[in-house]
Amino acid sequence: MNTNLAAAISNAYDLSSILRVCVRSLEGNAPEQPGDGEATAHTVKLAGNMVGDLISTLELVELRGERLEQDASQRTGAVQLLDKWKAAKHTRDALMQKLPDGEAGEPAELAELDQNIEWLAERISCFEPKSDADAAAMLEWCVEDCAGELLCEQYPRAQKAVIRYLRAKA
Numbered sequence: 001m002n003t004n005l006a007a008a009i010s011n012a013y014d015l016s017s018i019l020r021v022c023v024r025s026l027e028g029n030a031p032e033q034p035g036d037g038e039a040t041a042h043t044v045k046l047a048g049n050m051v052g053d054l055i056s057t058l059e060l061v062e063l064r065g066e067r068l069e070q071d072a073s074q075r076t077g078a079v080q081l082l083d084k085w086k087a088a089k090h091t092r093d094a095l096m097q098k099l100p101d102g103e104a105g106e107p108a109e110l111a112e113l114d115q116n117i118e119w120l121a122e123r124i125s126c127f128e129p130k131s132d133a134d135a136a137a138m139l140e141w142c143v144e145d146c147a148g149e150l151l152c153e154q155y156p157r158a159q160k161a162v163i164r165y166l167r168a169k170a
Contacts (some may be wrong), residue, residue, distance in 0.1 A: 001007065005061050007057060008054055008057040008058050008061060010163055011050060011053065011054050011055055014050065015047055015050045015051060015054060018043060018046065018047045018050070019047055021043070022043055022044055022047065023042060025040055026040065028078065029161040030067045038161045056153065059122060060122070060126065073147045077127075077130070077131070077133070077134050077137075078124055078127045078129060078133075078134035078135075078137040078138050078141075079133050079134060079137045081120055081123050081124045081127065081137070081141075082124060082137040082138075082140060082141050084120055085117060085120040085121060085124060085141060085145075086144075088113055088116050088117045088120060092114070092117065095107065095109065095110060095113065097108075110143060110145060121141070121145060121153065121154060124137070124138060124141045124154075124158060125138075125141075125154035125155070125157045126161075127158070127161065128156065128161055128164075128165070129161060129165040130165075134165075135165050135166065137164050138159075138161065139158070139159070139162055141156055141158065142155045142159060
């Protein structure tokens with residue numbers, strides 16, 4: 001079993017334990033003590049963060065599994081993934097500009113675009129560069145996606161893959 005999957009299973013057990021404690025706390029007959037509400041809210045927030053981490057880990061495990069199953073001739077390079085990511089971002093930006101100010105809700109295609117953009121970003125971040133162009137595309141994606149503001153686990157993952165590639169090439 002790979003390390004990420006083992007970590008995800010371990011995290012799922014931890015999360016299950018935390019949620020069981022929350023349920024017992026909320027269903028129990030013990031009188032509420034000062035600070036119980038804040039403590040419970042903090043614990044539920046912590047559980048929510050753990051769920052997000054668990055989902056990211058499982059998506060990564062799934063993506064790596066898909067990558068291994070792909071036929072080598074059908075693999076898409078980081079350059080092509082970056083082009084698709086840019087096109088999807090451009091489409092999203094154009095759609096957002098078309099929306100009237102103050103419109104309630106978002107169009108359904110926006111959610112689909114966001115999901116596609118995130119899927120492409122995950123693929124780019126998990127890519128193992130095979131050429132200088134792939135390595136450059138991965139770094140370009142890191143810079144463009146973060147816009148100097150956002151930091152997530154995908155950027156260091158992509159940067160480390162580029163570093164490994166460059167060191168192996170040197």
